[in-house]
Amino acid sequence: MQRLLNRPQDYVDEMLDGIYLAHPTQVKFINEDKRCLVSSKTKEGKVGIITGGGSGHLPLFLGYVGEGLLDGCCIGGVFQSPSSMQILDVTKEVNRGAGVLYLYGNYGGDIMNFDMAKDMAEMESIEVRQVVAGDDVASSPKGSENKRRGVAGIFYAFKIAGAAAESMLPLAEVERLAQKASDHVRSMGVALTPCTIPELGKANFSISDGEMDLGMGIHGEPGIKVDKLKTADEIVDEILSHILPDLPYSKGDEVSVLVNGLGATPKEELYIVFRRVANVLAEKGISLYNSYVGEFATSMDMAGMSISLLKLDSELKNYLSMPCSTPFFLQNQI
Amino acid sequence: MQRLLNRPQDYVDEMLDGIYLAHPTQVKFINEDKRCLVSSKTKEGKVGIITGGGSGHLPLFLGYVGEGLLDGCCIGGVFQSPSSMQILDVTKEVNRGAGVLYLYGNYGGDIMNFDMAKDMAEMESIEVRQVVAGDDVASSPKGSENKRRGVAGIFYAFKIAGAAAESMLPLAEVERLAQKASDHVRSMGVALTPCTIPELGKANFSISDGEMDLGMGIHGEPGIKVDKLKTADEIVDEILSHILPDLPYSKGDEVSVLVNGLGATPKEELYIVFRRVANVLAEKGISLYNSYVGEFATSMDMAGMSISLLKLDSELKNYLSMPCSTPFFLQNQI
Incomplete structure (x- = not known):
């Protein structure tokens, strides 16, 4: 294995240390949990957008957190989903009174945890909408698009939804545009x-x-x-x-x-x-x-x-x- | 060889085709020679900065041609120097009356060709200065810094010199700052x-x-x-x-x-x-x-x-x- 690392079990956390050290003015973490990353830039009244998924895909997922894109991200271990509690915590952090959009790829573990976080957030009166991106035509035939995996094309959904939120559109519009980008x-x-x-x-x-x-x-x-x-x-x-x-x-x-x-x-x-x-x-x-x-x-x-x-x-x-x-x-x- | 290519001998030219197709508003080539790349953005009276060297190092070298950075670049085949005639042609193209700085890494073939181009440019009354970057401490011991190879640290010389030229400093100042960055x-x-x-x-x-x-x-x-x-x-x-x-x-x-x-x-x-x-x-x-x-x-x-x-x-x-x-x-x- 010709790789640059220390203890394999520290791979994700040391990578995160590096990110926070390299970009101290742009991103930060909450709750002393480095896997809960949020943008340092906030804008009152803006729809919050959160993504998440497994580690090992940089710049996906946390690389898209910042101005004009996403507001927060939760990541798990390599190829593992983040937990619903982490997603809930980031949801509360990025909610600026306009609700939160969850925008992530179509993988079972992620769907389960984002779904649970949505239920918990709604119990705390935070409005949450979800768009699950699935763009990989190789993963399921036409006609069963909802079974397709999310791959790099999710970048476009991030970009469109992020710009829509930055333009201060309401949650339903940000959701519509994220879904439209994903559908296209x-x-x-x-x-x-x-x-x-x-x-x-x-x-x-x-x-x-x-x-x-x-x-x-x-x-x-x-x-x-x-x-x-x-x-x-x-x-x-x-x-x-x-x-x-x-x-x-x-x-x-x-x-x-x-x-x-x-x-x-x-x-x-x-x-x-x-x-x-x-x-x-x-x-x-x-x-x-x-x-x-x-x-x-x-x-x-x-x-x-x-x-x-x-x-x-x-x-x-x-x-x-x-x-x-x-x-x-x-x-x-x- | 697990690589994505067509005929190996077309590697560089097909790569260049891709760059011009992907970035049509930012870069262009001159003299129908795709290996002579210049920025589409020009500014009268600005010092021109040119780099060059072998292919196979993207984003080095041609990736640094653009606003606030370099004005032109000549590349050779994989790990091969461009020719002095190519460098001369790009020199004439990017000269806006304020002279041209050659800023490249310390490799024998590149030095020979940039030197020859400098002589030819001066015969055409274009003032040319040269800074040869050598930042790799592993390539020669302290005390013989002039034998050191140029590696990624040349990015800093590009960045500093590019900003100096963009600020409309004269050639001697752009040269001084490129040399200073390289020395640091x-x-x-x-x-x-x-x-x-x-x-x-x-x-x-x-x-x-x-x-x-x-x-x-x-x-x-x-x-x-x-x-x-x-x-x-x-x-x-x-x-x-x-x-x-x-x-x-x-x-x-x-x-x-x-x-x-x-x-x-x-x-x-x-x-x-x-x-x-x-x-x-x-x-x-x-x-x-x-x-x-x-x-x-x-x-x-x-x-x-x-x-x-x-x-x-x-x-x-x-x-x-x-x-x-x-x-x-x-x-x-x-």
């Missing part, structure tokens, strides 16, 4: 290597050299096909052949593209991938608006990438183009 | 895995499992010691034991810290590393100002990281805190 995104990825769980000291699944797992999830959930490793262009074409008909995305549409590195794949390769995505979309008459290339949702040392497409309309474009600032993600007004 | 930075890294050269299909050096190469360069230049892989804290302590006495950095100093991932190392681990750096500096009475944690100078799929420290004074702090905006690096005014 499709993603799919490919894994070239497994990732190492620090406490195990090894991967909990394997990918042979010279092979790839098309559609694999960010926790190593099996994809739709194990195949020999193809060229970047062939892989992009195959992924787009699943994504494009699913929404569908058609001639005349305008999209934002996110090419997301899973952790160990160099930026050079992400741009090689982006090039092909852009060329295929151009051939199909689909135009590009403000693309993103980099690491947005990772699996530690997993090699591979995912492609997400957000289908835009003027409303989504407006919120996508607004500025935001977190320790991990900065955007100027477009 | 020390870096050292550790490699945990080699990197794969796409055209070779394999690494051109090796690191055994369970071992590390302390002080290895970003092209795989041998470091100061091959050792068994230690804990993150032990590695940080050893690196700082080389960096701190070298400048030296002492009690009462204020520094900016850059923890740079070499490509395949997860952000989680970079924060574990940052935590230890911050704690050691605090123990020594050295205070922190605006730290950076992420990928700033990589070697494709190499695992490992480097630590850079910039010793600040009020002048450097002023330019470090100014805003800048490139496709790869965005900073708001601090």
Whole structure:
């Protein structure tokens, strides 16, 4: 295991120590629990937005807490859900009288804990709405979208909902826009290597050299096909052949593209991938608006990438183009 | 080779295609040569700053071209210098009547080509100054600093010089500040895995499992010691034991810290590393100002990281805190 760490059981907490030390003016924790992270910037009367999930996916989840994005985040151990009590505590902290939106990915443990926290928050008279993002077309067929896993495309829901809340829209509107963004995104990825769980000291699944797992999830959930490793262009074409008909995305549409590195794949390769995505979309008459290339949702040392497409309309474009600032993600007004 | 690419010989040009497609409003190329990249934003009368070097280090070098940073960049093949003619062409393009600064790392091929370009530019009556950055304390002992390789610490010279030029300082001042920033930075890294050269299909050096190469360069230049892989804290302590006495950095100093991932190392681990750096500096009475944690100078799929420290004074702090905006690096005014 060629990793930089101390005791594996301290992996998450030492990572968190580093984050608070590196970004002392932007984020802080509450209740002496480092896994309950909130933004240092608050705005009275603004809808609070909370996300959460397992560790091991930086900048997901806590990297999106900050101005113009989210207000708080709870994280669990590597690939483990945070607890409902942690979520409740962060809910109380970020509620500024306008209610709180829970916005997270479609995983059983997270749903259970966010649901429980919502019930408890409502007993304390805090209005809570939930949007559960599921954008991975490889995880369940069209027609059963509600079974799809949330992967990197959740970035778009964060961005749109965060800008909506920052614009002081009411909870029902922030919820509607988060759901709309989520409904307008499709993603799919490919894994070239497994990732190492620090406490195990090894991967909990394997990918042979010279092979790839098309559609694999960010926790190593099996994809739709194990195949020999193809060229970047062939892989992009195959992924787009699943994504494009699913929404569908058609001639005349305008999209934002996110090419997301899973952790160990160099930026050079992400741009090689982006090039092909852009060329295929151009051939199909689909135009590009403000693309993103980099690491947005990772699996530690997993090699591979995912492609997400957000289908835009003027409303989504407006919120996508607004500025935001977190320790991990900065955007100027477009 | 678990990499995402098409024909290895197209690696650099397809990567460049992706960059121009993803960031069409921020960067462009000249002379139909994609390896000659310039900023789309120009400012009459501003000193132009150019960097360059081999490919395979994103966001180095071309990722630092943009507002408040650099004006142009020439890149060669993977780990290869650009040509003097390419540098000359970019020099002519970014010269706005105030002269041009060449700011790049201390590697033989780059020095030869930038030197030749400088001579040719001067024959065309363009004033050119050069600052060659060498921050890697592992590459040559104290007393022969001019033999040191330039690694991630060059980011600080880019940032300071870029802000100085953006402030419309004259060439001699931009040169002085670039040199001052470079003189105030020390870096050292550790490699945990080699990197794969796409055209070779394999690494051109090796690191055994369970071992590390302390002080290895970003092209795989041998470091100061091959050792068994230690804990993150032990590695940080050893690196700082080389960096701190070298400048030296002492009690009462204020520094900016850059923890740079070499490509395949997860952000989680970079924060574990940052935590230890911050704690050691605090123990020594050295205070922190605006730290950076992420990928700033990589070697494709190499695992490992480097630590850079910039010793600040009020002048450097002023330019470090100014805003800048490139496709790869965005900073708001601090």
